[in-house]
Amino acid sequence: MAGAILAIDQGTSNTKALLVAPDGEILARASRPMETSYPRPGWAEQSARGLWAGVLAVIDEVVAAGHAVAGIGLSNQRESAVIWDTASGEPLGPCVLWQCGRSASRCEALKAQGHEAEVVARTGLALNPMFSAGKLAWLLDQDPTLRERAGRGEVKAGTVDAWLLWKLTGGRRHATDHSNASRTQLMNLQTLAWDPEMxxxxxxxxxxxxxxAPSxxxxxxxxxGATTLPAGVPIHAILGDSHAALYGHGVESPGRVKATCGTGSSLMTVTGARVRSAHGLSSTIAWSRSSRVLHALEGNISVSGQAFAFVGQLLGLEDEAALTALAASVPDSGGVCVVPALAGLGAPHWNDAARGxxxxxxLGSTPAHLARAALEAxxxxxxxxxxxxxxxLGGVLPELNVDGGAARNDLLMQFLADLIDRPVRRPDTAEVSALGAARLAARGLGFDLALGDGADRVFTPAMTSQVREHILAGWRDALRRAML
Known part of the structure; x- marks a missing residue:
């Protein structure tokens, strides 16, 4: 096969692109930061135009390396919602982010009407403003003509992947994959189609x-003219970023779990068939191929690495390295506990009313103890x-595979291994979501992308059970207070 795979990874904090050769070598890479606005407490949004501009910028940079592109794989932040004008391709509102709670009142009303059990049964997802359905409804509510226009085909809507696909194809394709659709609260997990009742x-x-469509x-x-790429480059994979990371880790059968540690965090494991959680997790689709659909179990954490950065800003520190150094200067948090419920609490607690x-x-607490507590959170x-x-799952998970920006923090990964009392395995690359999208796109094009042969770093538990239980008891008490 001539040419490389272009992997586009549109995340909450950054938009990245990798150009990956068939032998797995990364030929070029680019990244652009994303700006998030918080117009009201509990709200979070980005510019839909800004999302597309970031994608154009990273494509421009990697294409400038001069390598031929055989195909494209796309991974994206999930649940975030966009609506746009069919004719002009212009957005009709902001991109309402997955972290945004502006649809909380709609979710609470549906709960009060007794719909939660039905929603979970059909979609696998808790009635929570994290998911796309309430966000799309809110966007459509902003103009009383939009639903009427939608009936005439004048308005399109979707998650970030659908928006970017529309722009990449010049408005010729309005589609999403099963992994992204499963996060909207509008897809039925049994039929794998949009659910009219939802x-x-x-x-x-x-x-x-x-x-x-299959992933x-x-x-x-x-x-x-849509990008600096030539016309006709096939887009042969779409995956939500957490699903792409799972695929990038090579998790294709039950028994392994990965955690993507970024702005928020997502733990996911393949289950094969659907597993209905009794412990606050979501049933979802890992990914799909034309001949196979894999289900997964997932737990979403609303604010994760972002909380560490937030505390760093409060302390006036320049960057994560400075905050980590401060946290590492003390052996523990000195009894200080941070509950980072800055956008409520996600899995497994699902409490929108919780606050940080x-x-x-x-009197003995220091900024270092606060920094350490934020990292430990x-x-x-x-x-x-x-x-x-x-x-x-009714069994012991032997280890945890990790990826994402926060996973590069050695102090955090060691503490995580100590807490879960399992080895934590980190690959030598931070770009697992992008590589997962590239790997699936290559398979769609008919070949297997060679996996990297770099050595993983394994963090081994070293904490005593007494210390672990003491820390967890303090955490449980703080959680209870945050949810009062």
């Missing part, structure tokens, strides 16, 4: 939604989801 409950017209489908081709909390302060949240996943 669309009715959330007041989202089916006419605005994209076609759902390794031929989703279209680049349009002339710092507890255990004393990232791992404590992951611990809770990991244990919930073990309980749902």
């Amino acid at each position: 669309a009715r409950l959330f007041d989202v017209p089916l006419t605005v939604l994209p076609e759902i 390794d489908s031929l989703f279209g081709q680049t349009a002339a 909390l710092v507890s255990g302060l004393s 990232v791992a404590l949240q992951i611990h809770d989801v990991f244990m919930a996943m073990q309980a749902d």
Whole structure:
């Protein structure tokens, strides 16, 4: 095969692109930061135009390396919602982020009406503003003409992948894959199609939604002039970023779990068939191919690495390295505990009303103790989801595979291994989501992309059970206070 795979990874904090040769060598890479706005407490949004501009910028940079591109794989931040004008291709509102709670009142109303059990049964997802359905409804509510226009085909809607696909193909394809569709709260996990009853409950017209296709489908081709790529480059994989990371880790059968540690965190494991969680996790689709659909179990943490950065800003520190150095200057948090419920609490607690909390302060507390507590909070949240996943699966998970920006923090990864009492395995590359998208695109094109042969770093548990239980007891007490 001539040419490389272009992997586009559009995340909450950054938009990245990798150009990957068939032998797995990364020929070029580019990254652009994303800006998030918080117009009201609990709200979070990005510019839909800004998302596309970031994608154009990273494509420009990697294409400038001069390598031929055989195909494209796309991974994206999930649940975030966009609506746009069919004719002009211009957005009709902001991109409402997955972290945003502006649809909380709609979710609470549906709970009060007794719909939560039905929603979970059909979609696998808790009635929570994290998911796309309420966001799409809110966007459509902003203009009373939009639903009428939708009936005439004048309005399109979708998650970030559908928006970017529309732009890449010059408006020729309005589609998404099963992994992204499974995060909208509008797809039925049994039929793998849009659920008319869910669309009715959330007041989202089916006419605005994209076609759902297997993750390794031929989703279209680049349009002339849409980017600096030539016309006709096939887009042969779309995956939500957490699903792409799972695929990038090579997790294709039950028994292994990965944690993507970024702005928020996502723990996911393949289950084969659907598993209905009894411990606050979501049933979802890992990915799909034309001949196979894999289900997964997932726990989403709303604020993870972002909380560490947030505390760093409060302390006036320049960057994560300075915050980590401060946290490492003390052996423990000195009894200080941070609950990073800055956008409520996600899995396994699912409490939208919870708010951020710092507890255990004393006259002996120092900025270093606060920094240490913020770092530990990232791992404590992951611990809770990991244990919930073990309980749902009814067995011991032997280790945890990690990726994402926060996973590059050695102090955090060691503390995580200590907390879950399992080895934590980190690959030598931080770009696992992008590589997962590239790997699936290559398979769609008919070949296997060689996996990297770099050595993984393994963090081995070293904490005593007494210390572990003491830390967890303090965390449980702080959680209870944050949810009062």
